[in-house]
Amino acid sequence: MQAATSIGTSLDFYLFVSFALFTIGAIGAMTRKNMIVLLMCIELMLNAVNLMLVTFSTYYNNGDAQIFVFFTMVVAAAEATVGLSIIIMAYRNLKSIDIDMYNKLKN
Amino acid sequence: MSLQIISIILGSLTLASALMVVLSKHPVRSVIYLVITFFLITSMYIMMNAQFLAVVNMIVYAGAIMVLFLFVLMLLNLNKEVEPMATRGSQLAAFIAGGSLFLVLITALKDTLILGQSYRENHSQIGLVKELGNLLFSKYIVAFELTSILFIAAMVGAILLAKRENQIIE
């Protein structure tokens, strides 16, 4: 890494945070069994990416990345909505939101 | 100097709360921690002078989506339930996979040439509403219009999916 004026204000720091957030979200998605918490981990991953995009936009003075973030948020909102209604429907069917109960596509 | 400390504190707090989201046993607590994470991320946006996005982030994510999550949690009345843990093996596999992912991503940072200057020195004006508005309504106008259709589809879908079917008596 290039020498920065200080580590706290360099680009790499925010990239590091973003990577860590993404990894935490990924591990959470693989580990947690509650469907709603699963969705929240996915939101976490999305935010990590948003953070990275904004960082790059700041450093390269490019507005396109921020527009991209905007649209990502739009899509995330729509997806959360539909995802939650699916969870409600799934709860009605199996009376459980344990993701491991939904393995009918096995084999 | 103080800016530096603030950034580091913000970064570590973000990671800590994200960790709590994943690790806590209560679903409601996870939601709360996620809200805190969103607050912190918003503050990072503000540090980088991405004003519009900071506000949108707050309103949409922390304000709307998290409330939705809470509503569903309350609806399903899961407050008291404790979910079973994943097996040790799958937990191990998840950690290894995640850890490897982190490693690989960090490796990408290793020899890259990054503009090492402080974001403060960049004096980025790009995050202002005026600039973003200009860009959104000129270059990305089509995508902007299409998002309205996307919302309608999402709304209709959500309502239809969650509607209670009339019971058919055999």
Next chain:
Amino acid sequence: MAKDLTLLLIIALPLIGFAINGLFGKKLPKTLVGGLATGVVFTAFILATTLFFGLHGTQIVKLFNIIDFEQLRINASFQIDALSVWMTLIITGIGSLIHLFSMGYMSHDEGYHKFFTYLNLFIFSMLLLVLGSNYFVLFFGWEGVGMCSYLLISFHYNDAEKGLANSLAGRKAFIMNRIGDVGLLLALFMLLGQFHTLEFLQIGKALEANPALQGGALFLITLSLFIAATGKSAQIPLFTWLPDAMAGPTPVSALIHAATMVTAGIYLTVRSNFLFELAPATKDIILYVGLATTLIAAFMALRQNDIKKVLAYSTVSQLGLMFVALGFGAYTVALFHVTTHAFFKALLFLGSGSVIHGMHEEQDIRKMGGLAKLMPITHFTFLIGTMAIAGIPFLSGFFSKDEIMAQALHHNPVVYGVLVLAVSMTAIYMFRLYFLTFQGQFRGGAALQSKVHESGLSMTLPLMVLALLSVFGGLLNLPGLFIKSTAHWFDHYLSHGTFGLSSVHNAHLDFSTAMGLMLFASAIAIGVMIWAYLNYAKKGAIAKADEALSGWEQLSAQKLYVDEIYHALFVKPLLALSDFTGKVLDIQLLRNGVYALADGILNTANLTRKWQTGFLSSYLFWMVFGLIIFVAYYILKLSVWH
């Protein structure tokens, strides 16, 4: 009528007969079917005689192109010359007599129209064979007669007790013929390679202009042609099909296996005389094979008890004699013997047919005897035929055999000695056959004796015509010892009318040698006749029962076990091989192999199916895994691998 039109009519008439009888024969009345078949062949004979009298050198009649490339031109064209017209006369003449005989002989058979259909088809194919002007048309006819032989031998394949044996005999004939046909095909390919044409005249002229073409190629070509002749004309080693072919109806044996098809090999050799003259090694091979055949077949005939089998082995032996003549390069002599043999062998076969018919399908001579009084015409004509084949002086067989012996004496006295032995054996077994069948006491039981009757006119008329020909046939080629003007008419006719033969000269013996030869041969023939008369008629000796046969008699009766040897040498290994491929290769390799492949795929699928666990977390895990690989690849690509 124009000659080419005549020729085309000669070929087309049997074909028309075949078509009409084949398509409508079942619905037409029997006399019409038989009459039509006989009529077309007889008409062809008449037309052939007009050709014969108007013969003028060699004339080629081209019908159409079969293959028409620059490098390869094969036409369906026919040749009118002395040799082909003579063979046509024999085929159609004796053919029509046999057709007439069959009208009576096969009258009780339900496959009557089928029989005449096949007979006409055979005549057509044989005519193609002899009238073709190139090896291709000859080959076409060659295969055609092979097929007709098969169809006719296994004619009674439906018979309750002998049906299987009949079809097996037909199959055997076909397969052995096929082995010979490989030789013919090889010869055709080699001829094409050497001369780029298959026309007889063109090849002959090319060789005439440039005899330096001889050497290894010609030896192989002539050897292959001889192999083909061996198959068709039943020489060693491909002769065992002919005795088995006696399973077919008697007219078939007379026509195909006495007079015409078996002479196809001789015809082929005479036609290719210009090739054989330049390959002396092959001629030696022909000589010795023919010699061996004539001796061995005569030996086998000595103790056969089926009337037709004796005649079959006799045919093989006589064919060997003809090949001996060919081996000496005496083509016209061989063809003369073909002619006389056609006369008396057809006579003998038809006579045996008449006997079998009268004896109500009994063929074992141990059950016959004393038929002279019961079937007078048959008896008389059969006696003439026997005397002709044995070589009683002044009958046709005497002259033709004598010519061959003369050639042998001139070229190679040792061969002459062996021939004397063979000729003596011929006389012995023929007279044995005659005396056991027609003289002595009737041994078939009183019930049969009352039913034995002479055959009708349709059967006895051909017998009488053939008897006349057997008696006077020798006039065709008198040796010219006493009457010089008409001597060797046939020799001259043939050698001046056929390409290549004019340069071949038969050996001529001086007067005293020739005279001595004739006297010696007459002495043998008459001596054997007297011995046979004393032995069988006076002493009343009859054929021994199977158990009482002595050593050499057993060998003769069992045909020297040749069939058994062939079976052990060729048939058994082939069957074992097919068993092996059928049971081992087919089942183990192919079937099990395919099953193993299918099983392998199924097992792999079962294994990989376990990947679909249904759990979201595992799916996410694999997604992250893939993502890692993706990112790692790009990092490495951009930084490490430049």
